[in-house]
Amino acid sequence: MRGACRRFASRTIGSQGTELAWIAAFLLPYIAVLLAFLLYPLAWALWLGSTPSLYRELIDDPRYFPTALNTIVYVGIGTNVTMFMALLLSGYFMDRNRWIKGLLVLFMLPWALPAIPAFVAWHWMFVGRFGFANSLLEQFFDIEGPIWFNSYVLALGIDIAATVWKWMPFWTLIFLAGRMAIPQEIYDAADVDGAVGIRRFSYVTFPILGNLYFVCTLLSALWSIGEYSGVFFVSGGAPAHSTEVLATYGIHTAFTVGDPPLGMAAMISALPLLVPLTILLMRRVRANEVQL
Amino acid sequence: MNTFRRIGKIAIGIVIAVWTLLPIYNMLLIALDDDAAEYSGNIFPVEWSFESFQVVWSQDYWYLEHFWHQFGNSCFIGFTTMVVTVSIGSLASFALGRMRWRYSWVFANATLLTYAVPASFLAIPFVSIMHRYGLSDSLWSVVIAQAMFATPYAILILRQYGCLVPLELDDAARVDGATPWQIFQRIYLPLMAPALVAVGTYALLLAWNEYLYQFLLLSSTESMTVAVALDQFFDSDEAPWNYMMATAIVYAMPPIATYYAMRHYMVAGLTMGGVKG
Numbered sequence: 001m002r003g004a005c006r007r008f009a010s011r012t013i014g015s016q017g018t019e020l021a022w023i024a025a026f027l028l029p030y031i032a033v034l035l036a037f038l039l040y041p042l043a044w045a046l047w048l049g050s051t052p053s054l055y056r057e058l059i060d061d062p063r064y065f066p067t068a069l070n071t072i073v074y075v076g077i078g079t080n081v082t083m084f085m086a087l088l089l090s091g092y093f094m095d096r097n098r099w100i101k102g103l104l105v106l107f108m109l110p111w112a113l114p115a116i117p118a119f120v121a122w123h124w125m126f127v128g129r130f131g132f133a134n135s136l137l138e139q140f141f142d143i144e145g146p147i148w149f150n151s152y153v154l155a156l157g158i159d160i161a162a163t164v165w166k167w168m169p170f171w172t173l174i175f176l177a178g179r180m181a182i183p184q185e186i187y188d189a190a191d192v193d194g195a196v197g198i199r200r201f202s203y204v205t206f207p208i209l210g211n212l213y214f215v216c217t218l219l220s221a222l223w224s225i226g227e228y229s230g231v232f233f234v235s236g237g238a239p240a241h242s243t244e245v246l247a248t249y250g251i252h253t254a255f256t257v258g259d260p261p262l263g264m265a266a267m268i269s270a271l272p273l274l275v276p277l278t279i280l281l282m283r284r285v286r287a288n289e290v291q292l
Numbered sequence: 293m294n295t296f297r298r299i300g301k302i303a304i305g306i307v308i309a310v311w312t313l314l315p316i317y318n319m320l321l322i323a324l325d326d327d328a329a330e331y332s333g334n335i336f337p338v339e340w341s342f343e344s345f346q347v348v349w350s351q352d353y354w355y356l357e358h359f360w361h362q363f364g365n366s367c368f369i370g371f372t373t374m375v376v377t378v379s380i381g382s383l384a385s386f387a388l389g390r391m392r393w394r395y396s397w398v399f400a401n402a403t404l405l406t407y408a409v410p411a412s413f414l415a416i417p418f419v420s421i422m423h424r425y426g427l428s429d430s431l432w433s434v435v436i437a438q439a440m441f442a443t444p445y446a447i448l449i450l451r452q453y454g455c456l457v458p459l460e461l462d463d464a465a466r467v468d469g470a471t472p473w474q475i476f477q478r479i480y481l482p483l484m485a486p487a488l489v490a491v492g493t494y495a496l497l498l499a500w501n502e503y504l505y506q507f508l509l510l511s512s513t514e515s516m517t518v519a520v521a522l523d524q525f526f527d528s529d530e531a532p533w534n535y536m537m538a539t540a541i542v543y544a545m546p547p548i549a550t551y552y553a554m555r556h557y558m559v560a561g562l563t564m565g566g567v568k569g
Binding site for chain 1: 301304305308309311312313314315316318319321322334335379380381383384386387388391392393396399401402404405406407408409410411412413414415416417418419420421425436437439440443447471472473476497500501502503504508519522523533536537540541543544547548550551552555
């Protein structure tokens with residue numbers, strides 16, 4: 001977190017005690033919400049998932065390891081593609097042309113859409129033999145398309161594509177904001193030194209945006225580990241539960257199968273992935289004073 | 293060279309537009325199809341049929357019997373989340389950003405931790421805790437969950453924007469004998485209005501668009517929202533998909549309209565919160 005703007009010039013008027021009481025009063029609603037609705041459930045979750053036998057049960061489930069692997073693939077590829085494309089596109093949208101500005105407004109549409117319509121639309125594009133995608137392939141290229149959700153690779157690929165489609169606009173906007181904050185003088189100076197094109201990007205833009213890029217990638221990875229709708233409504237685990245991720249597996253185990261402790265254990269088993277990402281995130285944000 | 297670049301830009305623009313619009317176009321195509329059972333494989337609508345929108349409007353199908361009631365519930369969740377987030381967020385950001393407290397950074401970092409808890413992971417314990425609080429099947433349980441996830445973002449954006457409001461104003465007010473509450477109410481809130489709008493819109497969109505918590509927490513017809521109602525279509529094998537898509541499109545209209553109406557505030561909010569790296 002950025003050390004805010006500047007240290008306070010204001011002097012406390014009145015005693016330190018009253019000041020602290022005021023601060024406590026202002027923070028009270030948020031602290032109350034955090035305690036009652038975040039920390040209590042979290043503690044409860046850890047307690048639920050603290051029985052070792054649950055993890056033996058997980059390991060014995062033949063679906064567990066493929067699911068964990070899917071999560072890594074889904075998060076690893078999805079996040080990196082999203083962020084890299086968002087970074088490139090933010091450069092494209094820096095253009096002052098009014099058509100491109102209009103296109104940006106259009107481009108944000110997936111982000112403003114509710115989760116269900118957005119992901120259901122993707123499901124319908126590829127469903128069955130005569131989905132919209134296959135009709136397009138046949139009309140324009142005269143190719144008979146595959147039955148997408150019958151193939152593990154294609155189904156997982158569509159999950160990833162849909163998630164990229166939904167979240168890339170948001171990150172593009174963040175990077176666009178980051179790029180706009182770079183003073184023009186820096187580019188002018190780089191121009192004089194002869195840095196143009198790719199070199200301008202790799203020697204000027206990226207070093208400045210690098211930390212933001214890193215922090216956003218971490219955040220996006222954390223969020224996509226918990227992405228439920230992007231898998232559930234797109235492939236729905238098809239074919240035969242082979243494309244489930246931990247989020248869908250955990251929720252279904254807890255509520256459809258009716259075994260909340262086991263579902264929780266499945267989620268907790270993602271901690272080895274979550275904790276390092278979180279620590280990295282906090283260190284990065286502190287060290288470099290990037291504000292998100 | 294210059295025409296070359298122009299063509300390149302246009303080509304990229306077309307690719308972006310097609311990529312963005314294809315799934316949305318597909319939604320429209322299904323909604324405008326008058327045959328409920330099977331997607332016909334046409335790329336263009338054979339004939340425009342607005343029947344499915346008519347059905348949604350008049351609640352003429354049994355999945356859609358309570359559509360406008362559900363729509364109202366979605367509105368309630370969206371607006372209440374907005375109000376709660378803006379209230380809690382502005383109070384906390386005032387204490388963290390404009391009052392002297394040695395340990396405020398500890399608290400600010402703790403808000404970052406909330407960011408790192410994926411929403412679906414908290415869902416399982418959250419449902420049983422809501423049961424314990426007697427809030428199961430209550431719209432308020434969803435409001436609280438969404439406000440909790442939106443507030444850290446709100447605090448970060450508000451703190452950043454707060455840097456533009458000079459601290460000297462607070463000092464002057466204090467010398468005149470204003471209490472922190474008066475400073476908050478008379479100086480901080482009015483000057484922070486644009487950022488509050490951005491943060492409120494963000495919370496509204498988040499709450500309206502979210503699915504999982506609504507699905508897990510709301511079950512009765514009385515408390516159901518549009519998102520949960522849409523999900524019911526999946527329970528049936530021969531659901532009329534054109535009605536479902538029409539419902540989905542109607543449901544998607546308010547957030548899109550809100551986003552386009554508020555986008556200047558939101559972009560400004562993001563820019564404020566964006567890097568000053």
